Amino acid sequence: MVLxxxxxxxxxxWxxxxxxxxxxxxxGADLIKPTEENGLF
Known part of the structure; x- marks a missing residue:
């Protein structure tokens, strides 16, 4: 993509x-929910 x-x-x-x-x-909607791991709670 960047290239x-x-x-x-x-x-x-990223x-x-x-x-x-x-x-x-x-x-499913769970695939787009922010997670604690990526810091987007």
Whole structure:
């Protein structure tokens, strides 16, 4: 994504996500809830 847009990595806000996010079979509102781990409570 960063390489395609030509933006420096500092211009993007990165967040750690769980493995369930990367699985297209998973669905539900729980996937978009902020977690304590990423500091977005």
């Amino acid at each position: 395609i847009q030509g933006e420096p990595t500092d211009a993007v806000e 967040f750690k996500v769980g493995r369930s996010i990367g699985n297209v079979r998973n669905q």
